[in-house]
Amino acid sequence: MNDPDEELLARVRTVLPDAGFEEIATEAEGVHLIRHARGVMVGWIPTQITRPATRRRGPRRTRPAQTDLPGLGHAFTLALAATLRAAGLTVESRDDQWLLVLDTRHTPH
Known part of the structure; x- marks a missing residue:
C-alpha cells in the first residue's frame, strides 16, 4: 500500500526542480519542505541576499x-x-515565506 503523505511529498519534490526551484538541505538558504498534518509546507528562507552596489559622490561605496x-x-x-x-x-x-500544499485526501478528525 502506498503512503499518501509520501506520494504528495514526492510529487512536490518532482514539481519544484522541474521549474528551477531546488530543495535545500536543513539550515541552508533556499526552498525548504516540511511535512505537515494536512500536506507539505513549502517555504523559502533567504540568508544571504545582497543589495546592488550604489555610487555616491566620490569613491565607490x-x-x-x-x-x-x-x-x-x-x-x-x-x-x-x-x-x-x-x-x-x-x-x-x-505568509510571505510559507505555502501549504494540501493533501486533498486529508479529512479532519
Missing part, C-alpha cells in the same frame, strides 16, 4: 548586505505557488 529586499520574499512565494498550482496541486498561502 557599497551598502552593507541585508537579509531581505522588500517584496522579494513575496514575489518568490508567488512564483512557488504558481508553479505548484500549475502542476495541479492545491496550495494555501501561510
